[in-house]
Amino acid sequence: MTVSRVLNQPEAVREQTREKVLKAIELTGYVPNRVAGALASNRSRLVAVIVPMLTNPIFSDTFQAITERLASANYQVLLGMSGYEAAREQELLEVILSRRPDGIILTGTLHTEASRQRLRANGVAVVETWDLTDDPIDMLVGFSHEQVGEQLASHLLGRGYQRFAVVQVGDPRGSRRSEAFSQALADANMTVAYTERFSGLPSLAQGREGLGRILAHMPIGEQPLMVVCTSDTIAHGVLTEAAARGLKVPEQLAVIGFGDMGFAAHTWPALSTVRIDGQSMGTAAANLLLARLNGGDCGPACRDIGFQIITRGSSL
């Protein structure tokens, strides 16, 4: 018991005793067993984080911020990859819950009904991220993908663009942004002339191929062509293809991405995009969770971190 105190509340032990214990720990190479500790105390100091796919760099800032904030508070991260599938997420959740994490951070708000029930019944602290909903499982930090689409439409119409193409990957949130965008254009009596859909993770190759297909349908004319991409990575590919074809950006072809990932400000020309502060989203999610775990109240359960349309060289 005294050893346990030295490790967990050292101030409760006389200095002399403490030193004796520490020396013995050193001498014997004792490594505490937190599995037993977790079982006895019913607190694991473990937080599970579920991400669709870690190779999609859009999530890595958020994930890293979460990991760092939690590590600084002496929590560790158990990682799960759902591959954008709610069913896979549900399986993962089963396995994860059996490890009795103190909290869970999810990506998105699209979960199976079984997952939602399990989590609510279980009573673990849950934070959903990267989306907004009226009915969060527990807590939430995110932004509205519909709003992104709508604001993007009115922004680009305001800049005078009239010919639009979209390149998207088939992830559910990207699709919603793209649909909201199309809808908002339609409301202004405009249309997206061509939409190219890819499956899998966003890649440079998709952007290059996507622009090729767009140009096959919509040749360069006097009016600049505005290509809206649901990911910066794809937009980068569009810029690359434009350079390879010698097109003038943004005079003949304009491009806008999504995410404001690290490279966006350094492409050529620099990429206009929708800035999402993934890092502060991660930190906020971790903070919300920690506040709850420390028993404190954590204010409103939903936080909209918003977004910001950034105009750089690739568009007017």
Place this chain on the structure above:
Amino acid sequence: MTVSRVLNQPEAVREQTREKVLKAIELTGYVPNRVAGALASNRSRLVAVIVPMLTNPIFSDTFQAITERLASANYQVLLGMSGYEAAREQELLEVILSRRPDGIILTGTLHTEASRQRLRANGVAVVETWDLTDDPIDMLVGFSHEQVGEQLASHLLGRGYQRFAVVQVGDPRGSRRSEAFSQALADANMTVAYTERFSGLPSLAQGREGLGRILAHMPIGEQPLMVVCTSDTIAHGVLTEAAARGLKVPEQLAVIGFGDMGFAAHTWPALSTVRIDGQSMGTAAANLLLARLNGGDCGPACRDIGFQIITRGSSL
């Protein structure tokens, strides 16, 4: 006890009993507690993976392959980020060992002596990755960074290049590649005319700025300038800056990267690089670990997965 059997060795229970138990599990919403299971059985089905920095995409393929292979064998991943610091890694290791993982996968072979001793004394299965050494802690899957530098030098000399610049970030393995490259050039009575060093993670911006500084010291002449980068991301930045300046690649300026990351084949022009199969390295590391955990022998403790120099449009 019967419930435990239904969950862990269902074939040992009569079908009728099994169904009764499963129904009860369903009905009560019972979630097994693997913390208790791990304590009792002394096996956690947890593997810790330590990565320098997950936002460096060079590691994400390996990491994802590890996670997927382990998940398919019913193991879960506990993630640690060392930030390229052996001291931080040592702290992490303390925390991680206290969770009693069944195995640990490390990045690189540069660990503190204390870390090495702890791991050896502890007896967990350990796999080091992304490097080679005579004296692994336990098992290893990687390749030689010195060999990369040397072969790159002889390859480029063989192609007739005579003017060399290097752009590197300050990570230890990249530095070793770069030094081996310089040394090999020196052995052939050639030199690297200019080396630009950056700190932090490799980025497009570094490549652009790096090329700017190189050109300030080594103006474009008749002889093509060969820019060797310790990362594909940097090389991509160099290509971008070259495009922005209207330089002809590979006639005036040639570029070679490292990693063969997803985008390398799709830059403009396509990037020559050193291919590292991060995915198969991850799978191999996970397989080695699983073989050991299943009690089987796992053959030689060191596996050199090698590398491959790939010539695309950015160099001759």
Place this chain on the structure above:
DNA sequence: ATGAAAGCGCTAACAT
């Protein structure tokens, strides 16, 4: 095929 007993290494709660 099922059950009973013991104990994994800790911490909560209660002495002293």
Place this chain on the structure above:
DNA sequence: ATGTTAGCGCTTTCAT
């Protein structure tokens, strides 16, 4: 400030 007791929810082992 330190020690004692009981028990966290499983699995191992042995009995039936």
